[in-house]
Amino acid sequence: MNARIIKDKAATAILWASMILVGLVLAGIILFLISKGWSAISWDFLTQPPRNQMTEGGILTPLVGTLQLVVVSMAFAFPVGVFTAVYLVEYARDDAFTRLLRLAVRSLAGVPSVVYGLFGLSFFVIFLKIGASLLSAGLTLGCLALPVIVGASESALMAVPQDYRDASYAMGATRWQTIRKVVLPAAFPSIITGAILSVGRVAGETAPIIFTGAAFFAPNIAKSLFDQIMALPYHILVLATAGTNIDKTRPIQYGTALVLLALVLGVTLIGVIWRAHLRSRSRSLK
Secondary structure, three states, rough: OOHHHHHHHHHHHHHHHHHHHHHHHHHHHHHHHHHHHHHOOOHHHHHOEEEOOOOOOHHHHHHHHHHHHHHHHHHHHHHHHHHHHOOOOOOHOOHHHHHHHHHHHHHHHHOOHHHHHHHHHHHHHHHHOOOOOHHHHHHHHHHHHHHHHHHHHHHHHHHOOOOHHHHHHOOOOHHHHHHHHHHHHHHHHHHHHHHHHHHHHHHHOOHHHHHHHHHOOOOOOOOOOOOEEEOHHHHHHHHHHOOOOOOHHHHHHHHHHHHHHHHHHHHHHHHHHHHHHHHHHHHHHH
16 A cells, blocks of 8 residues: 555544544543532522532522623623734734734733733732722733634634735725724634633633632622622632532532533534624625
8 A cells, every 4th residue: 555545544543533532531521520510400509699608509609700700801802802913914014023922922822820810919909909809800811811812813814815905995995994894804703713712711710810809708799890709610619629518519519510611612602603603694795
């Protein structure tokens, strides 16, 4: 058999094996959490706050707190990330400053989350005097999400054919009109990918919010940006390491982890469906 064919088949087999391995790992995690946490899942579990020193009740407060964190962080990170990508692709010159800026953005993606937490504590909580709150935690998580959104948005904008821009300019449109009416709509389905990845990471982070706004226990849902909040990942950590009765709350721990995983997967699925819808609609308009 030709050596080239053997190499091709070997590469294909390795790729398939890698995909199957990842699928098995994900399936194993899901099945493990279902087996351990399904008994805790109920309507009351989702709609009641923790009570009796968090050994009873549900997860309403941390569940809503997690959703609030996602909304605040994305409200900050998504527009800032997209506008940064627009500047880098459409306005910035290819000089040393731009290359340094791109390098800085890529480097931020590898910074440990605990460092973001310390930054949020120093800047938002202490320097800006916002205090430990939903706003401080959300802005910190927004900073964490920025590199992913900028990178995905930049790639999406660069993938838009130059012919689109040239045709718009030929019709008398300004640069901003071209970006707003032509480039961004064409790139938006791919930009959503970065937002989806960011939501998944933001929802599951613990270290940044410990320093900036997460509460060990909060009896009520935060009604202000300046209130402290409970969040699912920190709630799991508290129950597993610092709870009043760790063994008794074991089903609650696994149930909370299962809800968090379902939340992340659900948001991802919705985002994928929305992206596919946007792409199909853009194709139909061509």
